[in-house]
Amino acid sequence: MAYQNIAASLSPQDIQEIRAALQTVQRKLPFLITLSTEERRKLVKMGDKSLAFVNNSITAAQSNREILPATFDVEELVRDYQLAAALTELLTSMQQITEQVDDTLMAVGSEAMTSSLTVYDYVKTASKKTPGLKTVAEQLGERFKAIGKGKSAKTPVS
Template sequence: MSYQNITGSLSAQDIQEIKTALQKVQQKLPFLVTLSTEERRKLVKMGDKSLAFVSNSVTAAQSNREILPATFDVEELVRDYQLATALTELLISMQQLTEQVDDTLMAVGSEVMTSSLTVYDYVKTASKKTPGLKTVAEQLGERFKAIGRSKSTKTPVS
C-alpha cells in the first residue's frame, strides 16, 4: 500500500463546516433530480462514446436551423449540452473525492480493526488471570460468535 499509517482527525466543527459546504453545493444545483430504477432504465443514455456525436449534433443544429421543425428548440439543446458538459466535469471531481474518502475510510478502518483485534487477543489472554476481564473478553468476542456458529451449523453435502 502507498500509505504508512493514517494520522488525522476531524473536529465536530470541521464536520459541520464540510456538511455546510456540501449543502451549498446542493443549493447551487437546484435542478438535480432523483430517478427511479424504472426511469433510469427507460432513458436514452449518453456515455463517453456519445460525447462527440452529441457535440457534432449541436453544431449541426446551430448551423442548419432551417432543416429542423420550427418547434425544435435549438437553444434548449445548447443549454442541455452545456449543462451535461458542466455536470460531467463536476462529477469527475466529486468521484475523485468520493474515491479518496472511501479509500481513506477503508485504510483507517483496517488500522482500527487490526488494533482492535490485538486488544481482543490481549484481553482474552489476560482474562484468564485478571479479575473483571472475562466479561470484557466475552463482550468483545460477540463480534465473532455468528462466524463460529455459521461454520458449525452447516450440514455436510452428501
C-alpha cells in the first residue's frame, strides 16, 4: 500500500494495552540475553542456510549416538535447534512490526515537521506586522540556530 497522509491516533488505553502485551512477551521470554559486540563477533553464526545443516546433524547424531562422546548432549542440541527455529519465527514477526512502527513514525514525524515549518513561516511573516508574534517567531526559530551557524534555515513557502 502506497504511503498516504496518516490520520490516526492511539488512545491512552491503546498504549497501555500495547505496553502490557509487550511486557507479556518479555515475561514469556525470560531467558533472553544481551550480548556485547565482542561476544557477538566471537559466536559461530547460524543463518537460514545453516538450518538444514543443523537439522541434518541432529538426525545424524540421533542415528549414530555411538560415535559421539558420552558427554555429548544430543537432547540439548535438539532443544537449541527448536528454540532457534521458534525464535527465528518470532523475530521475523517482530521485525516486521518494528519496521512498520519505524516507517510510520518517520512518516508522521515528517508530516508534523512539514506542517510546523509552514506554521513557522507564517508566524515569521506575520510577526513583522502583528504585535506579540515576534517572541513566538523567535521561540520557534530556536530550532534552527545550531544549524548552519549563520546560514538561514530553509523553510517551505506556502
